[in-house]
Amino acid sequence: MPWTRQKCVQYCSIVGAHLVMAPLSFLWIYGNLYAYMDSYFRLSCHGACADSDPQWILSIYLGSGCPGALSTKFLTDRLGQKWTGVMAAVIINASLLGSAWTVQVSVAWTVVVMGVTLGWGVGINLSIAYQNVSGWSPNRASIFMATITSFPSALSMIQNQLITSFVNPHNSVADVIVGPKTYFSQPQILERVPKAIIMYACVNLALQVIGYFLMTSSPQTSQSSSSPSNHDTNENECGKSCNDHTDLEWTVESTHNRGRKAVGHEVKHYGSRSDNADLPDMSEAAKSPEQSMFDPEISSVISKSEDEIQFLSLKPLEVLKTPVFYVLLLFGTAQTFALMVKGNYYKQFGLLYIADDQFLTLVGTILPIATSVARLGYGLLISKHIISIKDCAAISLAINTLLCAFWFFIPRINKILYMLFVMCLALAQSSYYVILPSGCLRCFGPKYFSTNFGLLSASVLIVGILGPLFISSLLHVLGWAGLFTATAILGSAALVCALFTEFKTVL
Structure with missing residues (x-):
């Protein structure tokens, strides 16, 4: 097929949509960064700084993605697809740079900046990228939805190594144990934490500038506006x-x-x-x-x-009347809760039995390999109609539930086994960013995609608000075993609902 200007615009836009997704890597670098930030809040920040629990950062970040996705339709109708994305990029990078200052003065303000505003901006950014690739290449939408979320996973491999090499270059051991947690007390580590956040923000800013330079509003959005x-x-x-x-x-x-x-x-x-x-x-x-x-x-x-x-295409009110909406919502809730537990605690729990910070950073670095391969696999299988949305959801929930049930015992056996275990967890949980948008597109149609996807994103809002409350209670009352068991039970409930619900599609 001859190369035309329109095809050039199409391919450049799809490449740009991948680059603008860079801030989503926060999900995969936060588990590594959190170990240093928590130590900083506990041992380096002044007394008034500890005015909240830092585990709220990731949960509020995830929860804020829902209002971000819901606001996309309103914003694109007024600003257009590309300029809505540019606005989201400004919010995202201002939040990251601002959080380098807030970590030095207040946990609560860090929750607001790194949780609320960053999550809201990423929610808009995610919806814009999904709309863009599905508009430019509708027949390959599932594949591109997988690749644009695989890119930030792969990017986090580099970012995790940069963060640990910068903050803890000598592989110092976490030397303070308080309750179920371990902390770094070395001043040379703690003083580098704000600078590490700035470094992470600069990488994302550069990639998003290039991405939005390449990206053009998809034909569907251009026509509708x-x-x-x-x-x-x-x-x-x-x-x-x-x-x-x-x-x-x-x-x-x-x-x-x-x-x-x-x-x-x-x-x-x-x-x-x-x-x-x-x-x-x-x-x-x-x-x-x-x-x-x-x-x-x-x-x-x-x-x-x-x-x-x-x-x-089903209108949002009609979507709320379909059983599959609530099954996808429960699927998202179970997967997001497990993702939050892994993101916050895979490293902290591992440090209790594996006294090797750089090895656990390596675990976080290779996680994107599992997530990227899994997403591409899910996207390809769904796009080719080899496997259904329902089967994909059921398989990922079954794997996630089984692994969470045995999480407590794995690091006690062997650190290599723990690395493989966390990779398998990531493989199962990575389906979230493929099944939810693909399920929304296929079950409810493309016309009201941004609003319907925003409704499905309520799963992260639910987990973002309630997750930290339940996680803290479970961890302090029942310990690590109780937390992992509760995660497995929630996954089991979602699995049963998925198995007994018919996933009717309109596309």
């Missing part, structure tokens, strides 16, 4: 260029509040859709294959055979 007159003009231009192609014809019966027909077959309604539901807009003249690849609604319909039922 254009004025009626521009939309009519685009339709006329499309009609002229499409008259030359006679191999594909669409007949559209366009009456108010009635279903349309595509290729002579009536579009059927899904789930709770009523007869006056909004259907994908299609011009009377056919679009060429080259043009249709840039229109996610048309290309998705074209990719189906004539005898298949065409898809419809």
Whole structure:
């Protein structure tokens, strides 16, 4: 196929969407950084600094992604896709740079800056990137949703090594034990913590600047935000260029509040859709294959055979009436809770039995290998329809539940076994950033994706608010064994619901 300017824009935009996802690496570097930050708050910061629990940082960061995703539709309607992303990048990098100062004065302010504002910005950024790749390449949306979340995982491999090499270059041992936790008391380690945050922020800033320079708003967003007159003009231009192609014809019966027909077959309604539901807009003249690849609604319909039922997009209120929404919500809650426990404590728990800080940093460094491979695998299998959303969710939940049930015993046996164990945990939990957006797109359709994805992101809001309360209580009352057992029980509940629910898809 000849190289055209439009294809160049498409590929550059998809590459840019990967780069702008750099701040998502916070999820995979925080477990490493938290060990140093917690020591800094406990032993280096002044007395008034310890005005909150630092475990709230990651939970609030995850929870703030929900309002961020929900606000995306409102912002893109007014600013456009790209400029909404640029605004999110400003918020993200200002939050990271600001947190280098707040860690020196207050845990509570660090929770606000590194948790609330950073999480909100990343939620917007994530939704923008998902919309962009699904708009430019709808037929490969699941694969690109996997790759754009694999990039920050791979990036964290480098960032984790940079952080530990900078903060603890001599592999000093955590020498203070208070209750179930261990801390670093060495002044040369503690004084480098704020500088490590600045270093991390600068890497993200550079990648996001390049990413948004390359990224262009996807055709779907550009069309939806254009004025009626521009939309009519685009339709006329499309009609002229499409008259030359006679191999594909669409007949559209366009009456108010009635279903349309595509290729002579009536579009059927899904789930709770009523007869006056909004259907994908299609011009009377056919679009060429080259043009249709840039229109996610048309290309998705074209990719189906004539005898298949065409898809419809469910409105947010209709999504709330479907059982699959609540199963995906519970799936997200269970996976996010397990992800939070791993992110906060894989290193701290390991230090109780493995007196090797650099080895545990190495564990955090190679985690992205497992997550990246797993996400690519999930995305490819779903995109090729080799495995369903339901099967993917069930497999990842089953693996995660089984591993959490034995978490307490693994580091007591062997540190290599613990490394493999944490990698398998990451493999299971990495499905979250593929199954949730892919499930949202396939089960509810593309038209209201940003709002529906925001509703599903309520899982991280639930965990962000309630997680630290339960984690602290479980850890202090039942210890590490109780915390890991509770994580396994929550995963089991989500697994049972997933197995007994039918995942109806519209796409």
